[in-house]
Amino acid sequence: MEIKNFSMDYYDEVYELWKKTGLTVTKSDSREGVKIMLERNPDLFLIGIENDKLVCVVYGGFDGRRGFVHHLAVDPQFQRKGLGKMMMEELEKRFKRMNVEKIHLFIEKRNLGVIEFYKRLGWYLRDDLVIMSFVPDEENEKE
Numbered sequence: 001m002e003i004k005n006f007s008m009d010y011y012d013e014v015y016e017l018w019k020k021t022g023l024t025v026t027k028s029d030s031r032e033g034v035k036i037m038l039e040r041n042p043d044l045f046l047i048g049i050e051n052d053k054l055v056c057v058v059y060g061g062f063d064g065r066r067g068f069v070h071h072l073a074v075d076p077q078f079q080r081k082g083l084g085k086m087m088m089e090e091l092e093k094r095f096k097r098m099n100v101e102k103i104h105l106f107i108e109k110r111n112l113g114v115i116e117f118y119k120r121l122g123w124y125l126r127d128d129l130v131i132m133s134f135v136p137d138e139e140n141e142k143e
């Protein structure tokens with residue numbers, strides 16, 4: 001598999017993959033939202049291509065203090081072949097190059113099975129934190 005930087009040409013395929021793998025997609029994952037994320041983090045938005053087919057995606061963000069991982073997805077037909085691990089290792093390498101001290105990710109409670117996947121990559125579970133959110137514009141979704 002070849003890992004490449006995402007470009008907007010792949011947007012439709014990426015969006016389909018997120019939906020297909022059951023990830024929650026919101027307004028932030030619209031074409032406009034993704035464009036903003038890409039402009040801020042051009043080297044942290046990765047896609048995996050095998051035989052001209054998009055098979056995985058992950059997007060990272062760095063806010064200047066902490067790194068975040070969003071929306072890792074591997075096409076179901078290509079899961080359990082080490083591709084998710086490859087994507088995460090490439091992303092972690094890129095965060096390291098940017099001297100990011102710590103990286104976080106969110107897992108929905110309905111998807112706790114993936115904890116084991118991340119643990120195998122060296123991630124550890126936090127039981128000392130809870131997440132709170134605030135939506136500045138009421139027009140936006142609360143997810």
Ligand SMILES: CC(C)(COP(=O)(O)OP(=O)(O)OC[C@H]1O[C@@H](n2cnc3c(N)ncnc32)[C@H](O)[C@@H]1OP(=O)(O)O)[C@@H](O)C(=O)NCCC(=O)NCCS
Pocket residue numbers: 021022023071072073074075078079080081082083084085086106107108111113114116117118120
């Ligand atoms: C989670 C996901 C990205 C894993 O990708 P993958 O390519 O199947 O994972 P890999 O083959 O690279 O697995 C790496 C290791 O984790 C293990 N693993 C992968 N998925 C696992 C799971 N659901 N439960 C337990 N272990 C798992 C593998 O067995 C492998 O272990 P090994 O290195 O000891 O052999 C993929 O299942 C997926 O796209 N899920 C749907 C979307 C999703 O939930 N994304 C995460 C949002 S937080």
